[in-house]
Amino acid sequence: MNATVAAASQVVLPPPATTLKGAAPRLIHVLAIGGAHQLPHIVPVACELERRHPGSVTIFVPKAADVQAVRDLAARMGMPLPALVEMRLPAPLNALVPGFARKMARLIYWSPLLRDAELILCAMPN
DSSP: OOOEEEETTEEEOOOOOSSOTTOOOSEEEEEOOSOGGGHHHHHHHHHHHHHHOSSEEEEEESSHHHHHHHHHHHHHHTOOOOEEEEOOOOHHHHHHSOGGGHHHHHHHHHHHHHTTOSEEEEOOOO
């Protein structure tokens, strides 16, 4: 977020995003990239949004195993499954990026699509 410093003790933030106040976002992206241990926290929220929200909900996960884990979790809860996207990297890029940096590489590679959403949800560690 770009902020403008108006005075030493005052920060002026830019106006809110394009969603009108009171209007439900039409496109919601849910980032489930924190690992399998965070799926039980974020997947129920995404499934509930899919059930109640009039727009489109998509869950983004880094690995094929996470796709299956999300499907299994939604089925166990008896909840509707939002669209799922595995954040694959092209094979040449995947071969160049070391394992520890692949999550960041996926976020950068997929950022144009991720930023199309009016609302992005993610689980944060406490």
